[in-house]
Amino acid sequence: VRRVRRTKRIRVQHSSEIGALVRLARRRLGMSQTDAAICCGVGRRFLVELENGKPTVQLDKVLVVLDALGIGLTAGGPGASFTAQELAQATVKREPGEPPPCLGGRVRDGRGYAQG
DSSP: OOOOOSSOOOOOHHHHHHHHHHHHHHHTTTOOOOHHHHHHSSOOOHHHHHHTTTTTTTTEEEEEEEHTTTTTOOSSSSSGOOOHHHOOOHHHHOTTTTTGGGGEEEEEEEEEEEOO
């Protein structure tokens, strides 16, 4: 009898691997893409693109989907050795809808970013 060893941790090196993890978790839960998208609060198209490994999906939505499907995301390695306090101090805090600081105060309008 051959034993299958399951791991609780996996090193992800490409967006297609995150997509595969999402697909496996969704299928294990017996959910269609439509049902999973509704459950996760994202659109079906987003979920399809995520599962297909699209490298430019929105990270905040990816984190929502991972959390909803019971998948945690951990950063490790020598470049990720910070205290919780250092991380909290370095985190950029923005209000919902506030543009990122790299946009220099520009806000999103229907055609792109305009000066706010």
